């Protein structure tokens with residue numbers, strides 16, 4: 334699958350089989366995340382790769398829309414350490430770029446995934462931090478539920494030429 338095909342056919346997957354996510358699969362998607370562009374190349378992202386069932390179940394109730402995490406074989410929690418960044422205002426955009434890379438790598442590798450928003454909702458961020466025992470310095474961004482798809486949603490074409498202005 335080439336890059337354009339991966340981008341155009343990726344859909345959110347919220348139901349997964351019981352087939353585990355391997356170490357190699359996790360490393361591939363994390364490598365893709367870390368390959369993302371970031372402001373000043375500051376790479377503010379940090380990751381928690383979760384496969385422990387009890388922890389997945391607790392994360393599934395940490396936000397209002399995280400139920401897919403409870404059905405997933407793995408989740409990746411994306412956060413940033415509040416370290417001295419060169420462009421601190423860009424940390425959440427940088428993390429979002431990493432997450433999109435991760436979703437595309439998962440899809441291209443035959444996994445299903447869904448982005449679970451956490452930032453900027455403070456109670457959700459606190460809840461995730463608490464489940465993982467992360468320090469107060471950890472700025473939680475998002476979760477990604479991962480696994481082998483129970484079914485693969487059809488691609489959708491969202492092209493809208495009205496949203497493009499040619500000058």
Ligand SMILES: Cc1cc2nc3c(=O)[nH]c(=O)nc-3n(C[C@H](O)[C@H](O)[C@H](O)COP(=O)(O)O)c2cc1C
Nearest residue numbers: 343344345346347396398399401447448449450451
């Ligand atoms: C910032 C962000 C937060 C999201 N949060 C959730 C979430 O909490 N739970 C969920 O099931 N899907 C979540 N999604 C997935 C969107 O619902 C999904 O991407 C959108 O409906 C488009 O569908 P598609 O991903 O299949 O193209 C989120 C997506 C983004 C980009």
